[in-house]
Amino acid sequence: MRVFVTGATGNIGSAVVKDLIAAGHQALGLCRSEEKAAGLAAAGAEVLRGSLEDEDSLMNGAAQCDGVIHLAFNHDFSRFVANCEDDRRVIRALGSALAGSARPLVITSGTPIANTVPGEPAKEGNAIVGSNVHPRAASEEAAAALAAEGINVSVVRLPQVHDPVTQGLITPLIGMFRQKGECVYVGDGLNRWPSAYVLDVARLYRLVVGRAEPNAKYHAVAEEGVAIRDIVSAIGRRLDLPVKSISQEEAPAHFGWLSMFAGLDMPASSAWTREVLGWHPTGPGLISDLERLELPGH
Secondary structure: OEEEEEOOOOHHHHHHHHHHHHOOOEEEEEEOOHHHHHHHHHOOOEEEEOOOOOHHHHHHHHHOOOEEEEOOOOOOHHHHHHHHHHHHHHHHHHHHHHOOOOOOEEEEEEHHHHOOOOOOOEOOOOOOOOOOOOOOHHHHHHHHHHHHOOOOEEEEEEOEEEOOOOEOOHHHHHHHHHHHOOEEEEOOOOOEEEEEEHHHHHHHHHHHHHHOOOOOEEEOOOEEEEEHHHHHHHHHHHHOOOEEEEOOOOHHHHHHHHHHHHOOOOOEOOHHHHHHHOOOOOOOOHHHHHHOOOOOOO
16 A cells, blocks of 8 residues: 555654555655655655645645555644644545545544543443543544545544653653652542553554554554553652652642643553454553653753
8 A cells, every 4th residue: 555644753653654664565754844854765755745734735645645644743732722623624634635435544533532431441432522521532523524424534542652752641741740850640640541652553553544444443552551650650760750649639730731631540442453453562561661761861
């Protein structure tokens, strides 16, 4: 297949590109930066200059490929709601270029969108929350609208995707802890976040775009749930900072925009995904990567 990849120079996207090429596929990566374009080409991909704001470049990339993996997302979480609505627009543009064909579009969401059964891990077939509850659901609402028009769209829901450099929402958390000089969690810290190693996630995207099953939902989850207290304690050891608990009432002042996630219990299952795709994660766990965390200035 020739696959158009948005976010092709990001942490997950660059791993997806390399995985696709290693498996014998061709990759066309969207890129706006000259420097990153050189790295993308060096990895063996074709480069399409453009951006998420340029819908013509998005549609052009999708139109000339056999499938699309959409990973790009603006990770300025201080404007999270606006970024999620931007993603809705991007998904609509990508889908319009695939109308009238069976070519697959694989979009990206998050496992918390399916944490809708109290006390149970998110499952692929669960009902989802709306964007009025969790802004990231805008991406899945956009996908559902495309599916209703007969476009072959499927969803990969991400947990905290990690390696020793980045770890999803944990990365800005680490920056916050370094700035404040202490590592904190909310309450007993037993709320859980799911995780997966970046190379396992890259392999999953390749399997999903190859399967091309319309309207399917997949969970890129290796560890169903790692307790926040364990995550924060591992960060504290690596940063050599004190670790303490704070109350739910103190969380907004301490975490800022991250307070909407800090106390949530968000376990997620990937049992169905593993069964239908034969996907078996083999990478290191989240705590292991946090113990090996690469720190700027160290």
